[in-house]
Structure formats: structure tokens, C-alpha cells
Amino acid sequence: MSKKIDELLDHDYDGIKEYDNPLPPWWVYLFIITIVFSVVYMFYYHFTDMGDSQKTEYTKEVKNWDDKIAALAAAGNSELTYTETDYAIIKDEAVITSGQAVFTKNCVSCHGVNLEGGVGPNLTDDYWIHGGKMENIITTILNGVPEKGMITWKNTLLKKEVLATANFIKSKYGTNPPNAKPPQGNLYKEDAQ
């Protein structure tokens, strides 16, 4: 392709002239793509039911949340439903792995990937603000410490998730992670393990 020489249009506004060059191809293609995209978009979201409208998406999300709340209510996730057997430490790998998943999703931002602490305290050492016994840990998770920034988890986590998370925390006891936050609270020795 021979390179086109710039051509001037023949009008002249007080000495200001204008080139008659075509638009750059990348610009033209992009423009065409936006038109094609808009047609596909209209078809997908408006003329057919293939994509959810904003209203449908909203209704679905509300329903998901309602279902979750109903499940939590059915599961009776309040400290009143926990008994002695729930406070026994479980070392089952599957339970600990599922607790780790809950922890990774909800807790690492404040307690750190290795539970070393950050905004929240280190959860691997011998010092606990709210008690280091299994039942203390479960109660702290359920009720949170809202005035210090940790929300109440009993409205978002199922009982089995709370139990798994507490057991995951227990499994990390004494791991001495790097950059651990200095101890906070009172000494509680894990004499039961």
C-alpha cells in the first residue's frame, strides 16, 4: 500500500486549513466493534431472556440472602445451641480444611493469612483477650467484638462453619508465624492438648 500524502480541503478559514485524511483504521474498527457490541448487548439483555435484567438480578440476590437467613435460623446458630460436645477439639483434616476456607474468605484481612494478626490479634499464641478455650473462641466468633471492629458472625456463618473455623484456629496454635503481632490479653496455656 502506498503511503497517502496528506491532502488539504479547499476551504480556508482566515488561514486555518483542514486535512482531508481518512480516520485511522484502529479508530474505525473500534467504532464498528462498539456498534456490533451494542446490537449483541441489546439482543442478549433486552430482546431475549438470555441475560438477567437488573431487576431479575436484584430479585435473585435478595432471594439468595433470604434463603441464607432462613438456613441460619433453621440451623439455630446462636451460642445457646452449642453444647459441651461442640467444644471438643476436632483434628479431622476435612473439618480443618473447610474452616480454613471460611477463614480465608472472611478473616484473613484482619487476622493475617497465617493468623499472625494485623488489625485483629495474633491467633496462634498463648495470649487471648476474650479467652483461649474453645468455647471462648466460638463465642467471640459468634458475637464478634463490634466496638473493636470485628462484626458478629452468627448472622453470616452457619454453625458448622463457625465450628470448623474455631477448629482451624486451634490447629494453628503455636505455629509461630513470621511477623507475628505481639501478644495481647491474658495468658492461656493449651493444657488440654
Ligand code: HEC
Ligand atoms: C475487620 C477486622 C476483623 C475481621 C474481618 C475479623 N476479626 Fe477477629 N478480631 C478483630 C479484632 C480487632 C479483634 C480484637 C478485639 C478486641 O480487642 O477485643 C478480634 C478478635 C478475634 C478473636 C479473639 C482473639 C482474642 O485474643 O481473644 C477471635 C477468636 C477472632 N477475632 C476470630 C475471627 C474469625 C474466625 C474471623 C472470621 C470469621 C474474624 N475474627 C474476622 C478484627 C477482625
